[in-house]
Amino acid sequence: MGDARGSNAARGGASARWRRIWFRRQRGRLRQSIRGLFYALLIAAAAAATGFLVFADHVASMQPPIDPKADAIVVLTGGFQRIDQAVNLLKSGAGQRLLISGVHPSTTGAQIRRNTQSSTDLFKCCVDIGYDALDTIGNANETARWIHGNGYQTVLVVTNNYHMPRSLMELRRASPETAFVAYPVVNSDLKTGNWLTDPVVLRVMTMEYAKTAAAWLRQALGAATGTGLRTSNEPRPRLADPTDPATE
Known part of the structure; x- marks a missing residue:
């Protein structure tokens, strides 16, 4: 025991x-x-x-080119400063035609024409207004339809400098055969100013960096994405006639 x-x-x-x-x-x-x-x-x-x-x-x-030249110009909406720059480029002969991509459906061509102090003839002959894009991916797809519909080979891209890397990434994905030339709109001097102490600029830069990194990762992984468009069956953006009283 x-x-x-x-x-x-x-x-x-x-x-x-x-x-x-x-x-x-x-x-x-x-x-x-x-x-x-x-x-x-x-x-x-x-x-x-x-x-x-x-x-x-x-x-x-980033700095805009000194003497920009391309077949056409596209501006990605996000403020009238961008559109003003793009219209001025069109007036100076930097491109034959201008697409304003991602315009809100409630905004008319006449309103844009008045805000840019442009002539009716300029808008009637040489400006297309795209109403379908909801985001940067939509801008790229809307622009690609417009490029292919017109046979352009070189396109000047107008958007804010912080938005340019992601915009070019999406545009080259949507239309890899097109040569895109960056024309950044510089709102604040990031090179010499101490923007790290400016909470507004820092927030914008941080958010855009996160979106750019996510877009790069998505493309690297080959992940599927939506069209970013309100509709997908129109062959090209519609042209708002600034002479039509219905657009006022």
């Missing part, structure tokens, strides 16, 4: 020791996993910060 109790006690002691060893190993593995996760997050944060600084430096270095 005494031998049996001793044997059971020995087995119990050995079992307890193995449990302690097992728990120590599990704690060690958990610590290693937490440490690995911490280092992975640290590396990811460092990569994101580095990418943001590279993106910001690239955007800050």
